[in-house]
Amino acid sequence: MKEFDLISRYFSQQTAKRKDVVLGIGDDCALLAPAENQHIAVTTDTLVAGVHFPENTSPRAIGHKAVAVNLSDLAAVGAEPTWISLALTLPNVDQEWISEFSIGVFELCEYYNVQLVGGDTTQGPLSITITAQGIVPKSKFIRRSTAKAGDWLYVTGELGDAALALQNVQGKVGLAESVKGQVFEQLDYPKPRVLAGQALRDYATSAIDISDGLLADLAHICKASEVGAKVILENVPISAAMLETLGREKAIELAVSGGDDYELLFSVSEDNKVGMETALSNLGIPHTCIGQLNRQETITTVLDGEKVILNGQGFEHFAESVE
Amino acid sequence: MKEFDLISRYFSQQTAKRKDVVLGIGDDCALLAPAENQHIAVTTDTLVAGVHFPENTSPRAIGHKAVAVNLSDLAAVGAEPTWISLALTLPNVDQEWISEFSIGVFELCEYYNVQLVGGDTTQGPLSITITAQGIVPKSKFIRRSTAKAGDWLYVTGELGDAALALQNVQGKVGLAESVKGQVFEQLDYPKPRVLAGQALRDYATSAIDISDGLLADLAHICKASEVGAKVILENVPISAAMLETLGREKAIELAVSGGDDYELLFSVSEDNKVGMETALSNLGIPHTCIGQLNRQETITTVLDGEKVILNGQGFEHFAESVE
Secondary structure, eight states: OOHHHHHHHHTTOOOOOOTTEEEOBTBSSEEEOOOTTEEEEEEEEEEEBTTTBOTTOOHHHHHHHHHHHHHHHHHHTTOEEEEEEEEEEESSOOHHHHHHHHHHHHHHHHHHTOEEEEEEEEESSOEEEEEEEEEEETTOOOOSTTOOTTOEEEEESOOSHHHHHHHHHTTSSOOOHHHHHHHHHHHHSOOOOHHHHHHHTTTEEEEEEOSSOHHHHHHHHHHHHTOEEEEEGGGSOOOHHHHHHHOHHHHHHHHHHOOOOOOEEEEEOGGGHHHHHHHHHHTTOOEEEEEEEESSSSEEEEETTEEEEEOSSSEEEEEEEOO | OOHHHHHHHHTTOOOOOOTTEEEOBTBSSEEEOOOTTEEEEEEEEEEEBTTTBOTTOOHHHHHHHHHHHHHHHHHHTTOEEEEEEEEEEESSOOHHHHHHHHHHHHHHHHHHTOEEEEEEEEESSSEEEEEEEEEEETTOOOOSTTOOTTOEEEEESOOSHHHHHHHHHTTSSOOOHHHHHHHHHHHHSOOOOHHHHHHHTTTEEEEEEOSSOHHHHHHHHHHHHTOEEEEEGGGSOOOHHHHHHHOHHHHHHHHHHOOOOOOEEEEEOGGGHHHHHHHHHHTTOOEEEEEEEESSSSEEEEETTEEEOOOSGGGGGGOSOOO
């Protein structure tokens, strides 16, 4: 495989040209000159065909998603995305595929002024690894481990549409034509919450992006911060499409357990609640309070005032009410 | 696959703890605080099973090589390696395999004080992508594109042993037991020329690491710098094992066309020749002058005073006869 030809042909066409890139693609390394007073955030995510996206996903969607999942990690720490490296493993050289894929990669890069600074093209089973980097002012990095009991728990956007689309691909659920477009857009072209992440630098006590599912990712925050949480399930934001397709309980179940949302889950102290809500509202970013952190060692889920447990087949209701 | 368990169990055991890593593995991103007055070099390389290493390669060797090929790219630009991100795709969770692999990764990292700052573990056909970063004083980056006609051409070490080992794996050539250890060491545990690269910052006009083969990589320098080259083939350093196994002409052919050497090919001006030779000798780094750059548009190869054309893979772009 003529990796040099491939790279030069499709991946040199980007229009993003950052001033902090001293040398881009084409040498053994790229050379970056980050501004002083900034820290660098770095993250890596791999997408494997058949594991992270259905085999028949369009190449443009694959390119978009490979960038989006990495920018979402940068958003979760409050970083401004700046550079990516792309490792692309392809079973064969399909020029149309590569062209479409590169369009998907560059759409998001150009929107956020992120420059592709290097990569490697190899032959093998289809997979994409992107390492994304961003900059964040010193001491403004949002961690998972700094949430406090008493902080309020929020999510951006609506949860579950991507998981619903995946269930449709897997033949587990039918979808009305009227909702297909919306839920597949969420699965194939997730929008990383880049601006929300940067806005939250001044307010959030912790943040994580929801890639594994709301409750799984909340567990990461709780473990890292040594706190518990109570989640009010009826407050979890779900789309009208979800509600219509699955009914209320099943929709909530998928919204809290499905992955691939790439919304942000974050905590904010009582004192910063109003400031945060104003900041996100000014940016037009939907956000919903879904619960509160506490001093317990568990995550409690409450539906209509009753404690419930998600057991794999659905919600198990407990008669005990919660305070 | 419980990627979090995997990562925390094996990849948190590293001993390298750099002061410029504000936050390491465990959050959505790592956070780096590079020193001022430094630029950052970044490179990405993927190894795919069956393509970049034989399927039966030991996991320790795979881990070593995945790091080595990336540190070699950093060496080629004169950078000091600092941080790596690891994307590991595995067909299944084989704890012994992962344990051995992580030993291979960390051996080199610890030697060079390189910290693993993040990664992703996914399920799929075996492949490893590492993004490595390093630091280099501003304006001290060695490029491919800055060689000049008249500069002398050098390589570090000896070439071809790794290619010889690969030919043995492929059943193309038999190996005496007395040389097997040495040549397989070169294939499985290549030593990136990290110190040589940093020493060359003050002397080299261009550099590249020899991963595709001497003549192919020389062609990259010539193309980027718009120069030609004359290579004196009998000066190309080859091991006694190569000479003994293949005979002189076949040994030279493999040494200039085989890949996977991870030695450095570099150019130096007449004025800096003595300084460079002294610097590398003081570090105990073997280096050999193999030719000179010129104003022509081709690479000429000379053996015993006669121009010759080799039909190896490294020569595909230069099949035309030269004057």
